[in-house]
Amino acid sequence: MTNQNVVASDAKSSRIRFIVRKSIFSPAVPNPLPAPSLAKKIETGGAAAKTNAWVDSMRDSSPTRVKSTASLSETKRKILGFMFEQIANASKGKQIAMFLDYDGTLSPIVEDPDRAFMTNEMREAVRDVARCFPTAIVTGRCRDKIYSFVKLAGLYYAGSHGMDIKGPSKSQKYKKDHQALLFQPASKFLPMIDEVYKVLIEKTKSICGAKVENNKFCVSVHFRCVEEKMWAALVELVRSVLNDYPKLRLTQGRKVLEIRPTIKWDKGKALEFLLESLGYANSNDVLPIYIGDDRTDEDAFTVCIYIYHYYYYFNNKVI
Numbered sequence: 001m002t003n004q005n006v007v008a009s010d011a012k013s014s015r016i017r018f019i020v021r022k023s024i025f026s027p028a029v030p031n032p033l034p035a036p037s038l039a040k041k042i043e044t045g046g047a048a049a050k051t052n053a054w055v056d057s058m059r060d061s062s063p064t065r066v067k068s069t070a071s072l073s074e075t076k077r078k079i080l081g082f083m084f085e086q087i088a089n090a091s092k093g094k095q096i097a098m099f100l101d102y103d104g105t106l107s108p109i110v111e112d113p114d115r116a117f118m119t120n121e122m123r124e125a126v127r128d129v130a131r132c133f134p135t136a137i138v139t140g141r142c143r144d145k146i147y148s149f150v151k152l153a154g155l156y157y158a159g160s161h162g163m164d165i166k167g168p169s170k171s172q173k174y175k176k177d178h179q180a181l182l183f184q185p186a187s188k189f190l191p192m193i194d195e196v197y198k199v200l201i202e203k204t205k206s207i208c209g210a211k212v213e214n215n216k217f218c219v220s221v222h223f224r225c226v227e228e229k230m231w232a233a234l235v236e237l238v239r240s241v242l243n244d245y246p247k248l249r250l251t252q253g254r255k256v257l258e259i260r261p262t263i264k265w266d267k268g269k270a271l272e273f274l275l276e277s278l279g280y281a282n283s284n285d286v287l288p289i290y291i292g293d294d295r296t297d298e299d300a301f302t303v304c305i306y307i308y309h310y311y312y313y314f315n316n317k318v319i
């Protein structure tokens, strides 16, 4: 391990992680994935303390815009070269399975979630990967919407943070028993999610810039366009709605509050499920690789090789 800016660890066989340390970036850049002590603060504090803990966490998880520079590109090239070499070594004699997050990984982060389109170049790259390896898009978004963005038929899609999994419609070449794959472990929550979505649409009308997105088995409340002084009001409002729904829980992504069922299912479980469906349950013959950029991706990082995709640090677009 010679590169100071990249950590590679193989604590478990065939599981390597790559973390691009923030020290290679401007010191002004906050850690995009701070170890959140949110759960602890929320458990111990009163109502105001809980709201403050949420607002702190909302601030921490929303790094500010950074300009890309030529030297950054050089660093990026070196890191990618190093990662590629490590992955190539680790994959010898194994089947690679590729898992890709969408927002911030395949598409740039933009203000309007309905316009987070991926480029044709990226689509071609994903198509090429899928020609070689079983490939899945694993996202917090609704599966139909993600399909309308990615538009590639030969992939697995795991929408709603893995609570809505569907296999490729055209090709079953990686599926051992050739059965169509559809798995929705939170289906009984559908009416509840729909109801809470409608309540939140109505209630958030009072908060300028808030946007509620129905992701089928979960709901996103976006605050990217909400003035910071209104974040506490927004989180209080969302929490007050959730008081009536003890079977739903609140989590957080990039400038987004996410409401989901309390079931023990996340992107990591979805990966395990997909590997099992591919015939690789607890197998050493597979090298699962996950590329992601968000806190919710950390659930998947426990299952495989992972790469934090620092798209937004290398790109001078809005984050």
Ligand SMILES: O=P(O)(O)OC[C@H]1O[C@H](O[C@H]2O[C@H](CO)[C@@H](O)[C@H](O)[C@H]2O)[C@H](O)[C@@H](O)[C@@H]1O
Residues within 6 Å of the ligand: 101, 102, 103, 104, 108, 109, 110, 111, 112, 113, 114, 116, 138, 139, 140, 141, 213, 215, 220, 222, 224, 253, 254, 255, 256, 258, 294, 296
């Ligand atoms: O698991 P992901 O694919 O990363 O989905 C997580 C959330 O992604 C989307 O929101 C994020 O991207 C938006 C568009 O760039 C951006 O406006 C927003 O601030 C980000 O949080 C999606 O809209 C959410 O529903 C997902 O939960």
